[in-house]
Amino acid sequence: MADTRFFTRPIPRSLAELAALAGSAVPDSPLKIADVAPLDSATSDQISFFDNIKYKETAAKTNAGAVLCRAEHAALLPSGCIAVISADPYKAYARIAQALYPEEKPSPLLHPSAVIDKTATIGAGTVVEPLAVIGAGVVIGENCRIGSHASISHAIIGNNTVIYPGARIGQPGFGFAFDPEKPVKVPQLGRVIIGNDVEIGANATIDRGAGPDTVIENGAMLDNMVHIAHNVRVGRGCIIAGQVGISGSTHLGAYVQIGGQAGLTGHLKVGSGAKIAAGSGVMRDVPNGGEVGGRPAQELGDWLRQTAYLRRTTAKKA
Amino acid sequence: MADTRFFTRPIPRSLAELAALAGSAVPDSPLKIADVAPLDSATSDQISFFDNIKYKETAAKTNAGAVLCRAEHAALLPSGCIAVISADPYKAYARIAQALYPEEKPSPLLHPSAVIDKTATIGAGTVVEPLAVIGAGVVIGENCRIGSHASISHAIIGNNTVIYPGARIGQPGFGFAFDPEKPVKVPQLGRVIIGNDVEIGANATIDRGAGPDTVIENGAMLDNMVHIAHNVRVGRGCIIAGQVGISGSTHLGAYVQIGGQAGLTGHLKVGSGAKIAAGSGVMRDVPNGGEVGGRPAQELGDWLRQTAYLRRTTAKKA
Amino acid sequence: MADTRFFTRPIPRSLAELAALAGSAVPDSPLKIADVAPLDSATSDQISFFDNIKYKETAAKTNAGAVLCRAEHAALLPSGCIAVISADPYKAYARIAQALYPEEKPSPLLHPSAVIDKTATIGAGTVVEPLAVIGAGVVIGENCRIGSHASISHAIIGNNTVIYPGARIGQPGFGFAFDPEKPVKVPQLGRVIIGNDVEIGANATIDRGAGPDTVIENGAMLDNMVHIAHNVRVGRGCIIAGQVGISGSTHLGAYVQIGGQAGLTGHLKVGSGAKIAAGSGVMRDVPNGGEVGGRPAQELGDWLRQTAYLRRTTAKKA
Numbered sequence: 001m002a003d004t005r006f007f008t009r010p011i012p013r014s015l016a017e018l019a020a021l022a023g024s025a026v027p028d029s030p031l032k033i034a035d036v037a038p039l040d041s042a043t044s045d046q047i048s049f050f051d052n053i054k055y056k057e058t059a060a061k062t063n064a065g066a067v068l069c070r071a072e073h074a075a076l077l078p079s080g081c082i083a084v085i086s087a088d089p090y091k092a093y094a095r096i097a098q099a100l101y102p103e104e105k106p107s108p109l110l111h112p113s114a115v116i117d118k119t120a121t122i123g124a125g126t127v128v129e130p131l132a133v134i135g136a137g138v139v140i141g142e143n144c145r146i147g148s149h150a151s152i153s154h155a156i157i158g159n160n161t162v163i164y165p166g167a168r169i170g171q172p173g174f175g176f177a178f179d180p181e182k183p184v185k186v187p188q189l190g191r192v193i194i195g196n197d198v199e200i201g202a203n204a205t206i207d208r209g210a211g212p213d214t215v216i217e218n219g220a221m222l223d224n225m226v227h228i229a230h231n232v233r234v235g236r237g238c239i240i241a242g243q244v245g246i247s248g249s250t251h252l253g254a255y256v257q258i259g260g261q262a263g264l265t266g267h268l269k270v271g272s273g274a275k276i277a278a279g280s281g282v283m284r285d286v287p288n289g290g291e292v293g294g295r296p297a298q299e300l301g302d303w304l305r306q307t308a309y310l311r312r313t314t315a316k317k318a
Numbered sequence: 319m320a321d322t323r324f325f326t327r328p329i330p331r332s333l334a335e336l337a338a339l340a341g342s343a344v345p346d347s348p349l350k351i352a353d354v355a356p357l358d359s360a361t362s363d364q365i366s367f368f369d370n371i372k373y374k375e376t377a378a379k380t381n382a383g384a385v386l387c388r389a390e391h392a393a394l395l396p397s398g399c400i401a402v403i404s405a406d407p408y409k410a411y412a413r414i415a416q417a418l419y420p421e422e423k424p425s426p427l428l429h430p431s432a433v434i435d436k437t438a439t440i441g442a443g444t445v446v447e448p449l450a451v452i453g454a455g456v457v458i459g460e461n462c463r464i465g466s467h468a469s470i471s472h473a474i475i476g477n478n479t480v481i482y483p484g485a486r487i488g489q490p491g492f493g494f495a496f497d498p499e500k501p502v503k504v505p506q507l508g509r510v511i512i513g514n515d516v517e518i519g520a521n522a523t524i525d526r527g528a529g530p531d532t533v534i535e536n537g538a539m540l541d542n543m544v545h546i547a548h549n550v551r552v553g554r555g556c557i558i559a560g561q562v563g564i565s566g567s568t569h570l571g572a573y574v575q576i577g578g579q580a581g582l583t584g585h586l587k588v589g590s591g592a593k594i595a596a597g598s599g600v601m602r603d604v605p606n607g608g609e610v611g612g613r614p615a616q617e618l619g620d621w622l623r624q625t626a627y628l629r630r631t632t633a634k635k636a
Numbered sequence: 637m638a639d640t641r642f643f644t645r646p647i648p649r650s651l652a653e654l655a656a657l658a659g660s661a662v663p664d665s666p667l668k669i670a671d672v673a674p675l676d677s678a679t680s681d682q683i684s685f686f687d688n689i690k691y692k693e694t695a696a697k698t699n700a701g702a703v704l705c706r707a708e709h710a711a712l713l714p715s716g717c718i719a720v721i722s723a724d725p726y727k728a729y730a731r732i733a734q735a736l737y738p739e740e741k742p743s744p745l746l747h748p749s750a751v752i753d754k755t756a757t758i759g760a761g762t763v764v765e766p767l768a769v770i771g772a773g774v775v776i777g778e779n780c781r782i783g784s785h786a787s788i789s790h791a792i793i794g795n796n797t798v799i800y801p802g803a804r805i806g807q808p809g810f811g812f813a814f815d816p817e818k819p820v821k822v823p824q825l826g827r828v829i830i831g832n833d834v835e836i837g838a839n840a841t842i843d844r845g846a847g848p849d850t851v852i853e854n855g856a857m858l859d860n861m862v863h864i865a866h867n868v869r870v871g872r873g874c875i876i877a878g879q880v881g882i883s884g885s886t887h888l889g890a891y892v893q894i895g896g897q898a899g900l901t902g903h904l905k906v907g908s909g910a911k912i913a914a915g916s917g918v919m920r921d922v923p924n925g926g927e928v929g930g931r932p933a934q935e936l937g938d939w940l941r942q943t944a945y946l947r948r949t950t951a952k953k954a
Binding site: 002003005006007036037038047088089091093094095097098101111112129130131147148149164165166195197199201202203218219223237239241242243250255260261278279294295300307308310311313314316317 | 755769775784787802807814817827841843861879883899903931934938941942
């Protein structure tokens with residue numbers, strides 16, 4: 001059970017009601033669900049989920065009152081445990097956990113220690129945590145959450161978006177002309193445009209555009225310490241893992257997935273649905289649906305073949 | 319045109335006056351320039367620049383009133399567009415954009431929410447943004463800008479230097495002696511010395527020296543999330559891209575360029591003018607003017623040859 | 637000598653007293669030691685250390701009054717310089733430097749600009765620096781130091797632990813189920829548990845658990861910008877260098893060492909005493925005492941052999 005110093009104990013809900021949230025129906029049952037829990041610790045008034053067949057032995061022994069699972073896995077559960085059938089048990093679990101642990105909002109919504117410029121616009125229901133800084137002219141939509149110590153300037157942000165603590169949004173990008181005397185700075189005259197339902201991880205940095213804008217489209221998820229340079233576009237629903245860096249003017253299509261610590265050089269086009277392996281160094285365009293890996297990145301199959309060749313060729317004789 | 323919620327609309331200036339800033343002369347013209355803009359969106363009262371021959375078709379169709387370009391490219395511009403000749407059009411553009419968008423300073427210069435120790439010294443014209451923290455004894459020169467949420471301790475900083483939001487300057491370095499019971503910390507007794515015209519990117523970290531100082535010389539440009547460990551020296555005019563990490567006691571000469579996400583191990587000497595490719599892992603000294611790449615880093619030519627060999631050797635038959 | 641703007645000048649101590657702190661005895665001597673200093677700048681009232689045989693020429697010329705060194709190196713010191721014998725001269729130096737430069741605490745211990753929730757518990761002797769944020773329910777033990785601009789929520793922290801400026805502890809991990817409409821967030825219901833004598837570097841991020849906790853055990857040292865994802869466990873005395881990223885649910889045993897910029901994928905087990913080279917990309921379990929390197933990481937010997945093979949095979953003829 002979640003630590004009640006940090007989380008409010010859920011109000012029990014009927015299994016039928018929770019199953020409906022997951023788009024499922026269950027046999028008529030008086031069962032009240034008090035909480036969510038993992039398969040190995042759940043008790044008879046808790047619901048768990050079983051998605052990865054690797055855990056079938058744990059599932060077979062669970063004491064959970066109910067388990068979200070695929071139809072073909074229902075028979076693996078112990079008798080007495082109610083199977084709640086779902087094509088996507090993890091997503092179903094997410095919806096049920098959201099219902100049991102609804103987001104809590106502080107009062108007042110805008111912490112008095114935050115420094116919010118009087119020309120900034122903050123939408124209804126948006127939370128601004130302690131010591132955040134929101135600069136002149138910034139627009140933030142409804143039901144957002146701006147984490148503690150985040151700094152936001154030169155930005156327009158949609159609804160339901162979360163900026164985690166310490167993220168830096170809108171500072172000038174790394175733009176200057178070389179001169180041996182001293183660098184000549186290029187004024188950065190664009191903005192950062194962030195859509196709805198976006199997440200920007202803790203201590204991430206998103207520089208504003210140099211002239212065009214830097215754009216993060218709806219539903220994009222950026223993990224901690226991701227760096228987005230000026231003029232970059234991140235398409236709808238992209239998933240970008242921790243410590244990734246994207247150089248200036250690179251554009252990602254929709255639903256691109258990038259593994260942790262990958263780096264992309266500037267002025268690239270990455271097509272929709274592309275997948276970039278963790279730690280890759282991408283120096284060329286990637287087509288729609290392409291999969292790449294390695295430094296420098298190449299087609300995933302090529303990279304794996306090269307890695308295997310090198311291992312085989314240099315293997316010590318047994 | 320830049321968003322007037324964030325930028326002050328420029329005061330129009332005569333073309334002749336702006337061209338002079340770029341070290342150029344223009345035919346006698348009554349043209350007033352109202353703004354800068356890219357080639358493809360500029361209008362007849364705006365100035366643009368044309369540097370990369372890749373954009374020659376865009377240049378041929380531009381509606382800009384004037385374009386900064388090299389002498390040999392002037393004939394590629396449409397008739398009616400005034401060519402402003404420059405050997406370095408991008409740098410010329412930077413100077414003109416600076417003139418149209420002069421840096422604006424807040425009033426008061428030191429935001430009242432910043433926590434500035436009474437023993438710190440802040441030079442004339444220096445801006446300290448909201449919620450920055452400046453510790454005891456710190457010295458900051460003139461016309462600097464200290465970003466919101468930056469923390470500065472044990473540091474001496476020159477003039478015209480910019481510390482972006484969330485940068486951490488002067489905390490103790492990663493110094494301890496191993497002991498199975500618990501690590502034995504080594505007091506870090508040095509400082510951070512930062513020169514003039516330096517930029518330190520958002521959320522970068524610069525640890526103070528262990529005994530010697532950590533030094534960043536004049537004109538060095540460090541991008542976001544760069545990590546500089548204790549006792550490191552970064553020479554004049556070095557350019558260090560995002561997410562680079564430099565381990566303790568490594569010394570860079572002047573004008574070294576380091577691509578994003580590269581890492582340098584400790585106690586190295588990197589000669590002046592050396593270039594380190596993005597994502598490299600440098601474990602040996604690099605001579606003056608040397609170019610290296612790869613993990614572990616080697617001479618750039620060797621690394622490229624190895625990469626090509628591996629690709630060729632394992633290529634699938636067509 | 638350390639800059640007295642930042643450090644309090646030490647009170648001179650007798651050599652015998654300091655040697656005793658290092659577990660050593662010295663010939664009867666009236667020498668008072670005023671400070672620590674490197675071999676090449678130390679004067680007759682200062683103590684230095686000599687650990688690495690590479691510096692034997694510097695040691696032979698030192699003007700230090702006393703030098704910590706191994707028994708077999710004592711004869712290399714100049715006559716008149718007192719050798720203070722230690723099996724671990726660097727650790728001995730650390731203890732002596734600690735004695736000369738005892739940690740100083742501000743008054744009041746909790747800076748009034750910090751935002752500390754009234755339900756948080758802060759132990760005796762703990763320092764909270766300016767503008768730190770400590771959330772509801774957080775427990776922090778005794779004699780800790782919480783750096784400026786650090787944010788801490790959903791966390792239980794032991795004694796003598798240091799959180800450096802800008803570290804982010806306890807925000808929700810990167811947890812959501814994919815949905816083309818918009819990501820479905822999974823409530824993150826765990827905590828961050830941090831032991832005694834831990835260090836968390838500047839701008840590091842430690843996400844709270846998804847259900848299990850994220851755990852950092854006693855004596856672990858995490859450098860700047862390390863990213864620890866949800867449900868990770870870092871064992872006792874682990875040493876993790878700058879910019880390392882560890883993905884969700886990976887568990888490290890005790891005394892694991894990880895070089896800078898390495899990345900570990902999720903759900904791995906890394907055995908006690910394992911060593912992971914800088915820049916590695918670890919995608920498989922590592923056994924106790926294992927040593928790995930490369931991307932993807934493999935046994936260190938295999939990786940070095942592959943690197944050498946590739947270099948040899950493609951070398952240009954002289």
